[in-house]
Amino acid sequence: MALDRAQLLDFARRYTEAWCSGDPARVAAHFARDGLIAINGGAPTPVLGVAESFMAAFPDMRVEMDDVVIRDDGVVEYHWTLVGTNTGPGGTGNRVRISGFEEWTIGADGLVATSLGHYDQAEYDRQVAHGVGQTA
Numbered sequence: 001m002a003l004d005r006a007q008l009l010d011f012a013r014r015y016t017e018a019w020c021s022g023d024p025a026r027v028a029a030h031f032a033r034d035g036l037i038a039i040n041g042g043a044p045t046p047v048l049g050v051a052e053s054f055m056a057a058f059p060d061m062r063v064e065m066d067d068v069v070i071r072d073d074g075v076v077e078y079h080w081t082l083v084g085t086n087t088g089p090g091g092t093g094n095r096v097r098i099s100g101f102e103e104w105t106i107g108a109d110g111l112v113a114t115s116l117g118h119y120d121q122a123e124y125d126r127q128v129a130h131g132v133g134q135t136a
Helices: 004-020 026-027 047-057 123-131
Strands: 031-039 062-070 077-086 095-106 112-119
Touching: 004 062, 004 077, 026 047, 026 123, 031 047, 031 077, 095 123, 112 123
Parallel strands: 031 112
Antiparallel strands: 062 077, 077 095, 095 112
16 A cells, blocks of 8 residues: 555654654554564564663653655655653663664555664764763
């Protein structure tokens, strides 16, 4: 099922709200039953576990939708910024603000079949350890 730009923007807004909800199942509901996410070239992983991990690490997490780009090859880029404080189990208490994007392949059911996530891992790790705007 091909989604038009308005439908994709609405989908992306609901996806953003799901990430801000604190409910990993709401994020997973945007993916096909066997939908996977791979982050920074890592192994494809069920999205529910990824959402649980981020939500546990950043209980106050907010995700902002920065842009949605529909590429000529049909892949949708969802650009985002995550803001939160690493106060989950074993957390550092440091504030993080990191931007990235996901490359979505949308399945026939209108849900994300696969997502390739990208963000600056070194900068994320630095902010978790030292806080946004702080130097190592």
